[in-house]
Amino acid sequence: MKNNNALQAIKFALFSASAGIIQVASFTLLNELVLPNIHIGNEKIMAILSSEYGVCYLIALTLSVLWNFTFNRRFTFKSAANIPIAMAKVFGFYLVFTPVSTLLGNMATGKGVNEYIVLAVTMLSNMVLEYLFCKFVVYKGQENTIEEKKKEE
Secondary structure, eight states: OHHHHHHHHHHHHHHHHHHHHHHHHHHHHIIIIIGGGOOOSOHHHHHHHTSHHHHHHHHHHHHHHHHHHHHIIIIISOOOOOHHHHHHHHHHHHHHHHHHHHHHHHHHHHTTOOHHHHHHHHHHHHHHHHHHHIIIIISTTOTTOHHHHHHHO
């Protein structure tokens, strides 16, 4: 059982690393190329975009979460759990994590901390917290059920 948990944690970390590459790449693209060049006449939209860290982070986080959920459900937890229910649970996690991490990220970058350092710290805490949440909430009692479901069909 311990070997299975260790292997599972390693798989989760590797898939999270691949999701991290997507998150860093999309964050960098948005932060360096896209948002600095957007000029919209609407003052309210520009006020939202003036906090570039938050906008870049939210878009990049969304892309990485979708990637990570898809691969970890199938290959790490091997779960045949109801996908909409599992995704709703992960969405619930991010309903808490995202505003907290965005607020803290905006505060840190506002105090002069480099946005890439903030992103790295946030991504590491996200990986650890999401693994624990998936292991003990999202897929609890439903791990390694894909093969069983295939046999039933």
